[in-house]
Amino acid sequence: MTWNVVVRACLTCALVTWAAPVTESAAHSAIPVEDGYDLWLRYRQLPNGPRLTEYRKTLTRVVADASSPTIDAASDELTRGLGGLLGNAITADRSVTSNGSIILGTPKSSPIVASLKLDAALKSAGNEGFVLRSTTVAGKQATVIAANSDVGVLYGAFDLLRRVQTLQSVSGLAVTSAPRIQVRMLDHWDNLNRTVERGYAGQSLWDWPNLPETLPERYRDYARANASIGINGAALTNVNANAKFLTPEYLTKIAALAGVFRPYGIKVYLTARFSAPIEIGGLTTADPLDSAVRVWWKDKADEIYRFVPDFGGFVVKANSEGQPGPQDYKRSHADGANMLADAVAPHGGIVMWRAFVYSNEVPTDRVRQAYDEFKPLDGQFRENVFIQVKNGALDFQPREPFHPLFGAMPKTPVMAEFQITKEYLGQDTHLVYLAPLFKEVLDADTYANGKGSTVGKVLDGSLQKQARTGITGVSNVGTDRNWTGSQFNQANWYAYGRLAWDHTLTSQTIADEWIRRTFTNNDRSVASIRSMMLTSREAVVNYMTPLGLAHIMATGHHYGPGPWVSNAGRPDWSPTYYHRADTLGIGFDRTSTGSNAVAQYFPPVRDRFAGNAIPDSVLLWFHRVGWNQKLKSGRTLWEELARHYYAGVDSVRSMRRTWDSVKGSIDSTRFAEVQDFLRIQEKEAIWWRDAAVQYFQTFSRQPIPSDLERPVHPLEFYRALRCPPVPPKPRCEAVY
């Protein structure tokens, strides 16, 4: 019976039967090249040892006594994953007949699961969580994956696979896991012509011209990867939006994608171009209080839901960087958001309204603007509107203080927007593990309700009793074979998803998991790679923007240093606007003697940032500091600044040595690729260091400390470099 399953399924693989023993040469041709396509869902056979023995005894068959597209996906994934990891045939069955069964299901549809009386545990699992239990069923040893929903079962299946991939015990399991945040999104800034704004991994995955006719397997693999880390929503289109995506022609294509994603629990969202009623609706206005406009959006929403019945809703960038919005009609952001919210509300949809706004007039301090505009609107939004707030008030810098809006809108669901694609952090080539950046924000204490009011608790709704909770990350995936432009950029997709599920996980835990699933279970190598990852974010801060500096990248493409740029279209796009260096000192005064942006924080935070207790890491974000002022270390600002830049380069050198040390425990292809990229990173860290230190030296008029290396090239060399912002990414000429 179960044998039949294997035989039947194998008819399709008749052309690829294997001879034993498989030798080096056969293996060479047949084993998939390690190109990173598998991501962390890498199901190569585990090393021999007690764990493998345990798994082979404990996990032998998948038992599902009910079927649905999602339950089938869970069952398929376990069969495929465990089959590869254990090198054993995993059979599928409908009842428990022997030891080693993995039982899948919900109490509603599965009589076996219903019989197990997991009610208490399932209650804490909630709508999307799951329960893993080692137990005995019909006298046989079994592992149960139970949930209240099919997608919960799928998440549980991926969790079990994670445990096996990382060599954790699967005996005595008594796990209940539930996501802390409800809406866990990826935002794709993907355009209709398949370019990706701030994308560094090839073209957009969405092959619009060939949709809906063709649905390459890659769409499903994308959904598998997302579901495996708990992501449950994808906004497919760029926030700099194109109204054409809302036409029936494109809705047909979007519906086809939604059909692939649905079994994996991923809802599709779209960006709403605010002026769409004019551009594709034939109206003469997009005024959100105009009744024809309101009807148009209502009809459009109804139409979208006919194509995609579980459509998630809209993401909107309005009145920001030239995008149209309600202010074009002298209406508020609340007017605009509420109109769209009313259109999708009957269908259960939501609106994610971005707080990343700044007006066409140059403000005295750009970072003040989101707070100044949105804080007064708290309480004016429909209940299905989220305000989507970037992690910091500027724009995805290597380091920013957390955004002051977190905790400041208690009557509004505020969601965080992180950037997984490393626009300002070395894009495809630099190895920067972002979990520490995400965690720094999630763990930051807003003091909104007193001590312990972390951003994480704002987001998960526990602090301010929010009914709706959400988080999003700007995706880094594209058509590159390894999805993300580099092997290590995959870790940032992974880390984002894991933290969206549970923001209390540590960067270290997530790195450990990811390395084991992606590269190796060799403990020594895991420790080496983990240490490299954990230092990488501070490294990039040091060689790009130490001590609270920000936005001194070259203009437009944001690749490479450009601290000298002072003419970037408007003052508040120019690096000189941000660092404000002169012969007296450097930094942006955001205390009461300056823009007073610091006042946007709750008092204990405000006082800390405004006063002497401010950490060096954000010093120049809030303060102008004289070159000779002494910092906590006892060194002058100038010396400290220079030493931070040099420390950044040294960290990269150390990362290179660490990576070299794991040679042999990583496949040669990926090992070499990472090695090559680290070599580029070192060169570019030096580029950053030499350019920034020598540029700031023109103001400080002090020498580089004598114990440090001399710059490789003079400042003028670096200033003369050009990196024209051609797609797919900047091309920097004669950098080295």
Added chain:
Amino acid sequence: MTWNVVVRACLTCALVTWAAPVTESAAHSAIPVEDGYDLWLRYRQLPNGPRLTEYRKTLTRVVADASSPTIDAASDELTRGLGGLLGNAITADRSVTSNGSIILGTPKSSPIVASLKLDAALKSAGNEGFVLRSTTVAGKQATVIAANSDVGVLYGAFDLLRRVQTLQSVSGLAVTSAPRIQVRMLDHWDNLNRTVERGYAGQSLWDWPNLPETLPERYRDYARANASIGINGAALTNVNANAKFLTPEYLTKIAALAGVFRPYGIKVYLTARFSAPIEIGGLTTADPLDSAVRVWWKDKADEIYRFVPDFGGFVVKANSEGQPGPQDYKRSHADGANMLADAVAPHGGIVMWRAFVYSNEVPTDRVRQAYDEFKPLDGQFRENVFIQVKNGALDFQPREPFHPLFGAMPKTPVMAEFQITKEYLGQDTHLVYLAPLFKEVLDADTYANGKGSTVGKVLDGSLQKQARTGITGVSNVGTDRNWTGSQFNQANWYAYGRLAWDHTLTSQTIADEWIRRTFTNNDRSVASIRSMMLTSREAVVNYMTPLGLAHIMATGHHYGPGPWVSNAGRPDWSPTYYHRADTLGIGFDRTSTGSNAVAQYFPPVRDRFAGNAIPDSVLLWFHRVGWNQKLKSGRTLWEELARHYYAGVDSVRSMRRTWDSVKGSIDSTRFAEVQDFLRIQEKEAIWWRDAAVQYFQTFSRQPIPSDLERPVHPLEFYRALRCPPVPPKPRCEAVY
């Protein structure tokens, strides 16, 4: 000893050891998905049967007693290929110790090969050819791959693999093979920003920003694929050229690519921007007779050869479509070409000067221009200059008569330029096997030296005793996983290479080989797929441009029908310029009563094209024909035209049924992809048919024959469709 080789090599694959028995589920996770990446170098195990038994006995070890990068590549390919195909360990050895040895080498470097006395056969193999021999060495059965050069050995190794993949006997081998043409190129129209002009398969393979630091395995796989079909040159850059590629920064990157390609016998070529002395050289002129300009190019050539010692030479598009050239200085094409030829001559380089020119003034007949300009220059070029002539005088249409310059420049090496990328033939999605198009031209009789003066003989130098011979194809490869945008587009890369090696091969033979190597050896399926491929080119001619029509595609992107376009920048870019339909008739009079372009052909051809003997297939290319004029069939032109369009659609429908019939003998992934694309092709064939027939009906004022289906939409629907030429390819809105 040989065992050691296996063990050592296997250290790198320690993480991927296999358990037996491999079952369905393990296989599911471990067997590479059939995504087409392997191309025709697909080394899955062959079906059990007498051939496999024969191969396992006859081909057990690779014996090379000399080493070089190219010999090692040949040895590696055999080890990998036979290992996969036979499912046996193929060992490597330095001497013949048992039956089953495959002996590799040249008599110069290999004592074993030298001892075999293959002098006579090797003489006819020439510099790049090879000899395959079944023989006995030291009393043991052996197969010899011998050549006069290492690359000949590599070609022989690929030839042996081809025989094994296609289940031909490898006993009693007595083969000598030599390429008929010396320079066998691929031209990449790849830009610095990784877009590809007329590319429909993702981005450019050349990752300029990350070169030379990273050299992904894909570069080597590209070289393997080319070498396997005998291609020995690659022009890396677009003919619409960028001078920056000639700067040291880019030469470093190009040198890195050349290093990867070198062991595979592939030389690197670059396009020369004629105005480079001004743009990157700081000169004020690019006049080819100016001594400073001549010195600049000479120095530049010397510099390039310092980076790439075996650099092949330049490809030049000058004074064509806005490109700079010698005529800007009132100099001739010969002046321009000879200057560059003198610069590369000391290094053994060549210049490929394109004859695809037309002036800024609108000519009376654009197709006359190449002949009119170049024919008078015959004899004025340096011996290392090729004139590169497109297959037809217009521009890579579904069908054109062969170019009249073939045979018309007996004192000049003329090379043919084919377009492998299907700019005018459905781009990525339409299944069109181009070998019949290539063959139609190669087999066309120019009558230059009387009957039998085929284009093939012009190209291979046998007709006019050319010392240099060459051929090129505009590549269709990009970063898409399947390399070419669709599975079947791979066949066109393959067919081009095979014909470049031997233009006497038939389309049928090549299709047969390709199908067996790429998809299956199931005879019935091979026959079905082959028949589909062989009809596909006539199908596209019928549904796009039957009876000698040409260039009625939509303007700019050339995707979809645009016969009504009359304002495409200049008259000779407009479809109406080419079809000239009015109420009296249709067609371009190129006889003596018209442009007299027909006079550019040698008399027997000229007379045939000018008179009643003209084949229907090119009728409207040369003649204006009244709507009611009777053709050979006895039907009127109008009816014949309509029926051809309908026949095109019917052929596609038949192709769909044929493909459906091979289900089960093709892996499901590629099967589904092709099925999806054929569905698109049918829709678009109908789009073409309905648009063209109804448009021409506005002139013929006659009904569509009553036995034919009615159009799906009226003409106005099709005229209203817009396909803006956005990259990566046109997006046609609301086509269906």
